[in-house]
Amino acid sequence: MKIIFMGTPDFAVGTLEALIEAGHEITLVVSQPDKPKGRGHELIPTPVKEVALAHGLRICQPVRVRDEAAVETLENTDADVIVVAAFGQLLPKSILTMKPYGCINVHGSLLPKYRGAAPIQWAVIDGEEESGVTIMQMDEGLDTGDMLLKAAIPLEPKETGGTLFEKLSALGASLCVEALAKLEEGTLTPEKQGESPTAYAKMLTKDMGRLDWSRPAKELERQIRGFNPWPSAYTELLGKTLKIWDADVCEEEQTGNVCGEIVRVSKDAVYVACKKGLLRINELQLQGKKRMDTAAFLRGYHLESGTVLG
Secondary structure: OEEEEEEOOHHHHHHHHHHHHOOOEEEEEEOOOOEEEOOOOEEEOOHHHHHHHHOOOOEEOOOOOOOHHHHHHHHOOOOOEEEEEOOOOOOOHHHHOOOOOOEEEEEOOOOOOOOEOOHHHHHHHOOOOEEEEEEEEOOOOOOOOOEEEEEEEEOOOOOOHHHHHHHHHHHHHHHHHHHHHHHHHOOOOOEOOOOOOOOOEOOOOHHHHEOOOOOOHHHHHHHHHHOOOOOOEEEEEOOEEEEEEEEEEEOOOOOOOOOOEEEEEOOOOEEEEOOOOEEEEEEEEEOOOOOEEHHHHHHHOOOOOOOEOO
8 A cells, every 4th residue: 555654753663664564655754843852952853754764765744734735745645545653743634534545543542441642651550451552543533533453462560651662562563554454455344432431641741750659559659650761750859859660569557657758678678658558669760870779779878767758
């Protein structure tokens, strides 16, 4: 098939590469504009653009894809279908209906669950037992189009936002190739979504990573995993930011402890009081220091019971 591919971050890279490997002709790659990074504010190409450049593909980076010039570029590009994977902009009806097979989206959740910008991380944060990928026929709603193909995977006990991201990126790539083959054969049966049983998976921000010790330990442990590697979960230790990278839940109850209080310190862990249960901190990173396991941290930093985090 002749395909216009629209995508921006790492999640979309696998799908673009899989489409190329499957022999599809990518007639245009549309990605978000390059962004400045670092002290020198050097413009850094998006991950999808890097792949497109490596394969010598034609690239378009509109600030607004609904602008007249961008729409005209798409109209004048020969394609059977537009494949969208984490592009980052809403598409108008004029683009959705432009090509014979419309726009097909690779979404990192089992729709209708977790419509929105960060479905992968919220599945971990909410304690879902499984997640997956849905190939969807896009409409004008936000992730509300008919479902064409779905695949599920279980979440591991120590699943993080990062590990699930990698798994679903690979799953989405293979599922998209399969969906396009069936679409061309006419063997797909679109399925309506219905109402979503979960909250909108809103985009993550750095301030969401702050740990609220008045919540149960099991919720904080999931927050730590969901926000790993970005934006990371954190608290404060004596005026400095303390990132928490790995922790376990201890069901034992403490009485008389303030939420956030360090209940005890062992040679390889720090135990912190929560609203319910304790959080055993296994890996952390103090502001200005490297990420390390708690045992290594405690060899160079003295922590006492009774210290309150946050």
